[in-house]
Amino acid sequence: MKTPQNDKLKYHTPPLPSKSQQKSEAKSRTHRLAMPSPSLRLAVVGAGAAGLVAARELRREGHSPVVFERAASVGGTWLYDAAPATSDPLAAGAAHSSLYASLRTNLPREVMGFLDFPFASSAAEAGGGGDTRRFPGHDEVLRYLEEFARRFDLYGLVRFGTEVVRVRRDGGGGGGRWAVTSRKIGEKGRREEEEEVYDAIVVCNGHYTEPRVAHIPGVEAWPGKQMHSHNYRVPEPFHDQVVIIIGASASAVDISRDLAGVAKEVHVADRSAPACTCKRQPGYDNMWLHSMIDHAQEDGCVVFQDGSSIKADVIMHCTGYLYDFPFLEDDSAITVDDNCVDPLYKHVFPPEVAPHLSFIGLPWKVIPFPLFELQSKWVAGVLSGRVKLPSREEMMEDVKAFHSKMEARGWPKRYAHNFSDCQFEYDDWLAEQCGHPPIEQWRKLMYAANSENKAARPESYRDEWDDDHLVAEAAEDFKKYL
Missing domain, CATH: 3.50.50.60 (FAD/NAD(P)-binding domain)
Known part of the structure; x- marks a missing residue:
């Protein structure tokens, strides 16, 4: 059995960026300030992993995001609810999280983390009482997301205990501004619902809440x-x-x-x-x-x-689960049919209202956090005008071509967001759009090695593995950020 402990890898709050990184960020900020597009007021729905990284990337582009979160803390689906309150065990009820007590990640932590904030081993001797396993339990993932939110000062952007009730276009047109109606959970009285107008909406509400039943x-x-x-x-x-x-x-x-x-x-x-x-x-x-x-x-x-x-x-x-956006009204320009959210350009933008409405995190059979990060960088860049989208007609043609390819393969509509054989191609395409380096080669190789190990050792792959050389390569790469 191999259980390497990477003592150097800790996800405690990283030090400030190096001088070279600070210069790079200053140069990027100067470039942003020179952009003609003004800072936008944006609504982000959800403060799970996707919502947190979306908020960070939007703010990095000079925008002003407001994050709406029903729960009392960040984490989304990684917030464990020990006793979901529901009278219908087949339904979502009041529980957002789908975690069970024994859940451990099925991806190694090195692979899972955001690209510039490694999900490295937290050392119990540092006083955090963390889970140092390479495939940790769900509480360690939540701890990582909380650290991410603290490191990038995101808590102040989140309205906790606040549910988005309704999102509709404000004044019609081809996108424009959006009216968002929200309410405080459990709040009573006349001011229970509040409506505000935003320049764009970024939907990050996850897709592990509404049960799909056979x-x-x-x-x-x-x-x-x-x-x-x-x-x-x-x-x-x-x-x-x-x-x-x-x-x-x-x-x-x-x-x-x-x-x-x-x-x-x-x-x-x-x-x-x-x-x-x-x-x-x-x-x-x-x-x-x-x-x-x-x-x-x-x-x-x-x-x-x-x-x-x-x-x-x-x-x-x-x-599994159903994609569900109960707060979106009919003017959102998307439908959900057989678990296919359509039409979406590259699984993010509805062409009719792009870029004023976007979705982060729809693809499945992926490494989620890096994909969320790259999608968020793309959305943030598009909203600032730094990254250009094709015309509405060109985006619709791309959507049609995607569905034609699916039909030719014999895939049902419900597989539209299944990225089992194209996630890294997609990630690297997003990175290219944003001017970001492609996904690290070690991450791609480690993902493949884990898939093979899981098939060969279904009972023990979380505790036995043969890719120590890739663990070492990841550790070396992480030194840039730790």
Whole structure:
């Protein structure tokens, strides 16, 4: 087992930039001040990782962002909620976060961090009590985001406990200004809602809150309990129960193993498994892999596509989430159909109202934080006039070409934001637009190495690996910022 401890890598507040970096930033500021575009007042929806880095990049470009955040702290989906309050375990309820107690990152920390603020190992001996593992728990990610917000003085930009209720165009036209209606969570009285006008809106509300649920014929008469992984926290309530998990992605893998330690049986229904699949999972006496569920019955049985059946207590939908923008009115120029947000130029700008409305963080199967950062740099540069967008017609043609390519590949619309085979091409395109260096080669290689290791060691990849040379290369690179 290899568990290298990079004692030099700490994410405590980094020192001030070097003189060369200060000169570079001063030169950049001078260039910005020379730009003809005035400073814009911008509304950022959400103070998770995407909202925080968006606020930083917008302010770096000379704009004045205001960040609206429903919760009482930064972090977004990384804010753990131990007891989500909901009467419907299949719905989002009052909980924003979808974290479960045992969650550890499925990417190494070196890969995960923002490009100029390494997510390096926090040393417990420094008094922070941090999680020094290379694949840390969710509380360490939150600590990292809190440090990011402190380091770049972002807390003062955030209105905590404030929900965006409605966003609409102010005065019509092809973009222009936007009216934002917000309200304080729990506030009562006449002044509960407030409307303000902004020059542009940057949507960073995440896409891990609104549960997506599988369709199961007959489930209405099935007597067991259904829930979505969004509302799963700890395994103890499932002691000695028979649980069926629908899904095969990260949450399904983690939760099935979490439950196997306490449940009587765990049965994983995988939509992509052949219909005849019914096999015990290696290393477990009480966990089986099946094909997808065919239907459920009144007697409590759940029947799989191969005809086999299990009498189950719980069906847990680890089936992902829906893009949801309840605050956007019909004039936002986008629709969500089969989980495809459309039309969007490069998954960020609706051509009709660009650049006055933008979306950060829609792509999935990516390294999120660096992608958020590059998208934010692009949006900030476009809003300042430093970076130019194509014409509306050219952007629409690009959107149409993208969907034609998807259709030619046989991909359903719901895969529109799946970047499993193009994330680094996209990242480097964004970097080029912004005049930023491309994603580091070690980061790309480490991501690939982790994917291979996860496939080879699904039970232990977080604690065993073979890419120490890349860890060392990352550590050397991080010295520029630590």
